[in-house]
Amino acid sequence: xGSGQIKKAVAAAKKARPEYETLLDFYEKLxxxxxxxxxxxxxxxxxxxxxxxxxxxxxxxxxxxxxxxxIDITASExxxxxxxxxxxxxxxxLAKAAKKIVASLDQGELELSDLFSKILAExxxxxxxxxxxxxxxxxxxxxxxxxxxxxxxxxxxxxLAAYLHKDKPWAKGYCPICGSPPALSILRGEGERxxxxxxxxxxxxxxxxxxxxxxxxxxxTMHYFFSEEEKDRRVDVCDQCKKYIKTIDxxxxxxxxxxxxxQVSTLHLDMxxxxxxxxSGIPLWLQI
Numbered sequence: 001x002g003s004g005q006i007k008k009a010v011a012a013a014k015k016a017r018p019e020y021e022t023l024l025d026f027y028e029k030l031x032x033x034x035x036x037x038x039x040x041x042x043x044x045x046x047x048x049x050x051x052x053x054x055x056x057x058x059x060x061x062x063x064x065x066x067x068x069x070x071i072d073i074t075a076s077e078x079x080x081x082x083x084x085x086x087x088x089x090x091x092x093x094l095a096k097a098a099k100k101i102v103a104s105l106d107q108g109e110l111e112l113s114d115l116f117s118k119i120l121a122e123x124x125x126x127x128x129x130x131x132x133x134x135x136x137x138x139x140x141x142x143x144x145x146x147x148x149x150x151x152x153x154x155x156x157x158x159x160l161a162a163y164l165h166k167d168k169p170w171a172k173g174y175c176p177i178c179g180s181p182p183a184l185s186i187l188r189g190e191g192e193r194x195x196x197x198x199x200x201x202x203x204x205x206x207x208x209x210x211x212x213x214x215x216x217x218x219x220x221t222m223h224y225f226f227s228e229e230e231k232d233r234r235v236d237v238c239d240q241c242k243k244y245i246k247t248i249d250x251x252x253x254x255x256x257x258x259x260x261x262x263q264v265s266t267l268h269l270d271m272x273x274x275x276x277x278x279x280s281g282i283p284l285w286l287q288i
Contacts, residue, residue, distance in 0.1 A: 010024050033086075034150055062176055093140075101141065115145045182198060183196055185246065186247070188250050193207065211243070214238060223239070233262070244278040
């Protein structure tokens with residue numbers, strides 16, 4: 001998606017939800033920088049041997065683990081510095097964290113290649129240790145690191161998608177590329193439902209009535225709620241596992257749609273879900 005579509009989607013979201021203006025301004029910079037970084041990101045395509053691919057397709061396994069993604073370290077480091085600059089110009093909390101992160105980089109206390117590898121390895125112990133050592137909220141540090149490698153993740157995901165069966169929709173709740181849970185549900189066309197991977201950004205088609213977190217398909221234990229003011233956005237709820245996923249109905253939209261802009265400009269729906277005692281199926285730093 002080009003920078004023009006990002007700008008249009010952000011402008012439309014700010015008009016619909018002016019209370020998100022400051023946050024959306026930040027994300028417009030972030031998303032636009034990620035889009036521009038794609039041109040300078042260079043990766044060798046990950047190859048999957050035919051025998052291994054056959055087993056994965058037969059058993060319904062994802063193509064790779066998150067730790068197997070390739071990262072363009074140079075491009076990611078450049079983005080990391082840029083995102084710290086954006087954060088420094090944002091609210092007080094982000095600015096304070098960015099200042100400490102940059103200082104740690106300049107003093108050699110923080111190695112970005114290690115930071116990126118720990119994102120791929122999903123090493124919670126590392127983030128707790130870095131929070132203690134740098135005195136920076138681990139969610140902010142992980143978010144900046146993840147945002148910096150996302151162009152690499154998307155590029156790898158696009159390459160790997162060539163291995164997927166085009167005539168066999170992936171009807172499972174986890175990403176067929178990396179096995180991660182979805183961050184967003186999207187309704188398109190005649191009501192077909194797609195899920196957006198919270199980690200690599202791959203989008204796949206799935207069942208219309210289906211909980212991706214526990215595979216529940218019992219209509220009696222699944223429902224949704226929405227605001228009368230925005231019927232193109234809703235929260236799908238599973239009573240069985242008490243988890244939720246936000247859904248964007250593009251059939252009812254009269255504005256440009258960008259999935260990550262929608263994710264950010266629907267935080268009020270997350271709050272409503274939390275008030276109801278529901279849980280998201282993804283880590284907090286991947287929700288925004």
